[in-house]
Amino acid sequence: MKRLASAAVALFGALLLVSLFLHLVPGDPIDVMLGEESTLVDREALRRAVGMDQPVHLQLWNFTRDFVTGELRTSVPPFQKKVMPSIGAALPLTLLLALAAMAVALVLALPLGVAAAARRGTAVDTAAMSAAVAGVALPRFWLGPVLIILFSLKLDWLPVSGAESWRHLVLPAFTLGTALSAFLARMTRAAMLEALREDYVTVARAKGLSPRAVLWRHAFRNALLPILTVLGLEFGALLGGAIVTEKVFAWPGMGTLLLSAIEKRDYNTVRATVLVFTCCYVLVNTLTDVAYALVDPRVRRRA
Amino acid sequence: MRLRLRSVGGRFGLAVAGLLVLVALLAPLLSPHAPEAMDLATELSPPRPGHPLGTGENGIDLLTHVLYGARVSLVVAAFAVALSALVGTVLGGLAGFMGGLVDEALMRLTDVLLAFPGMLLAIFITAVLGPSLTHVIFALSFTGWTGYARLARGQVLTLRERDYVQAARALGAGNARILFHHLLPNAAGPLVVQATSALPGAILAEASLSFLGLGAPPGTPSWGALVDQGTQYLLVAPHVALFPGLALALTVLGFHLLGDAVRDALDPKHLER
């Protein structure tokens, strides 16, 4: 219950915050849409059409009501399309991208982290951790174009942009997943080291189990839970990082929707996108908290 | 507080950080050209004598801009981190110390800010205020202080029940004195760790904002802005994005390693040897 209340507060706060900023940002959807190519048009009629002649609190109330009932329309005349279908189309793509990035991160990070922990202090450890740190250091807006040049243009293996098949997913997922995988590899190593120090590992070793079995069956299994918890916590950051990645790869997800809505001053779409972003974030965080409570180390060890 | 950076990574990080500070200080001496010098005729030419890293848009010397870029990166990141740490520590410390409504209100505020994509907020703020380095610092601090606040609050909460605090209180020390003389100095270790590990993030964030055209004002040598220029010319002049991107990656890498080393040195829980 308390969790629900705090989630509601976070959502409401986000809505207020984004509305406040939208209010502060100069320029309105009509100006921006007309832009420098603008022709002589009836500006006031357009403003009335999108409800911008109303006071701010009423605009907010209308937004909340329409958002909940799914009747929300964009703030961009002349055809104020419904917002929900756009979000319905964009959200799965962003979630797909985030999940794929996570998969990439796991595939890269787990072996690296485990290898580094198993051979702690050796060259393997140093190399793996250097690779991991290097991964954190690569800016996405730089890595993305470099990957496009390399794999799309020079090698012609993968498409440049868009979201038409699984092959379109590879480069964005890799770009988005690199930083996470670097972070995760370090986490994995730390969790493995901790697990390897535990009594049951010592016992397992004493029983004469092969080092490989000890490493994977005992230590890794126990290290996995904290790793997955961290993964949940990082999901929100991944959604944020998706904004830049989607821009680079023209991936039609929430980030693209949001950036173009900001650009167009499409107030309703900006508010709705941010709310959905925040919902995802809060939801994932809550789930992670719950999961964490469930797999609390003390509970786990007794089982 | 004595730092002993024994690991290879730590030494490398320290070397990179030192080099960066040196480059930032000596940029005018090291640079072959003035940062505002232009030559349209040599726009986007590859590395050659006179322009060891080639030229960028409007024929600016890339080496000069990469060297001067160190200044922007370092100054913005350092100020953003310092401001975040200051605001976060004071607010978090207060929240932990006072408890009650203040604590609740502050924690809800951090909830809201944490539930908000930080990059988005920074984009908003810089879009409202217009591009300038001060605004970038403000935007990054606006989203960055929450981590310190939570940390400081947690630290204060655990420390305030310790004997020496209780003793100080018994001796009649005022709240402010207890908070600033006893609690915060003892909470400093984790806060310093947090600040050092936040530096590379701040460097990247400044570059990202400049990449979006919302960071450094036009003409200011900034790595993010150079990569932004470069991505447009990836096909005709890949060097424009490559070199500043490498400088950025190297710097972030260095500060990361330094941050790790500082953490290992200050936080006994992470000691592995």
Next chain:
Amino acid sequence: MPPLLRPVVLSLLVALLPGCRAERPPPGITVLIESPPESLDDRFTLSAMGQRLAQLITPGLITLDDTSTPVPDLAESFRELSPTLVELTLRPGLTFHDGSALTTEDVKATYDSMGDPAIASPRAERYAAVERVEVVDARTVRFHLRRPYAPLLSELSLGILPAERASAAGKEVQGRAPIGAGPFRFASQPDEDHLTLVPFAGHYRGAPAIPRLHFRVVRDETTRVLELLKGRADLVLNALSPAVLPALEREPSLRVLTQEGTGFAYLGLNLRHGPLADARVRRALCHLVDVEPLVTYKFHGLAVPANGMLPRTHWAWAPVSGCRYDPKEAARLLDEAGYPDPDGPGGTPRLSFQLKTSTDRFRRSVALVLQEQLARGGVAVEVRSLEFGTFFNDIRRGNFELFTLKWASVIEPDLMRSAYHSGNVPTEANHWGGFNRGALRDGALDALLDEASRVSTPERQALYFQAQERLDVLVPVVPLWHESSVAVVSRRLQDFAPSAHGRFTPLALARMVEP
């Protein structure tokens, strides 16, 4: 694989399956555009992109050629019977995409709908001068005007709809699946980013040779370039920066086609107060700006230095002298205006200004060049790049000293009245909607521009000549250049001749060949 990973991977694969669509679209020409059209109904298009796409589906009575002269399109001929009466005759046998005949009733219904509050067209005001549309017979139609309004001919390019689609009841379906009499017929628009058109056999010039037109929105420029290089696109029109063109030109699979354009880039000046209120200072700035190197190196020759708003190909263009790059003359003017150089070249500037620009990369780099050029003449400039909404708001409200902007397409010379007439200064009263953003106020110019909007075409030309000479003296803005129309086409697209206005209509005359 660790057991916990399996569900994650499985669910990913499942999630991906619906995303797997056919890789190859049906054969046709793929056009990459940088932004989606806000509407395909010409009455609601506001952006150039919307209008250019609507023109393919719903052409108007009149179109404008490369010199911006009105020429017949669906109309066979037109005549100005008096300053307040225009008569047009339709081509014989016109049909809409659904096979029904296009008659003057449809023309009347289309234009009448512009004044209909239920339609609420944002462009309604342009037709305010039309008192009524009279159907003389099935092929003859007359426009009766309330007052003499010469620019009307340019406005008669509005796309003609079937009468039942023009009504308020037809608005929704026309917005979703438009019908017109254009060379291409609407086929599908599965989402905002994709639009497919097919040729219309009943077009008055016959069906276009291209079997299918795919428009795809690609917002990122590098991606547009790469799609062209990979052969996944056949046409990109005016959506690439000049710097990448030399690389594309070297590519054997691509061709770069150009045509002198009608856009007008300028350095805007705020005449409201301060030094810029003095014409000598404005002229001095104009003499300090050297457009030649910008055109040569930044545009690779794909632009023409401007001496005013109209391009030299325009029917109303006057060969005024303009202000050439001349730092000596600039120094003399500044001295005379009372801004001497305090300590010789370098050092303290004569004057300082702030130059506002949007975050557009190219725009910013140009601003830096202007900054450097003006600094050499002792005029210090601070460049501020603002996010577009913020920037544009400042410009409209007069909150600037210098700014760079462009008119995307200068077709109707009456635009000079919008941009330089004292009645069009943005104010609270016109909701900051006026286009005279620098606030030029000159009675003689006002009179010339007003008169030119009332008389018939040959007289207009003489008046616009005088107006341009007056503007050449007043220097309300520093004219920069007219950017060329640039099309990058694949080998599959043949016979595409880019238009000065950057239209897609030449696609109706182009062919597709399989390499």
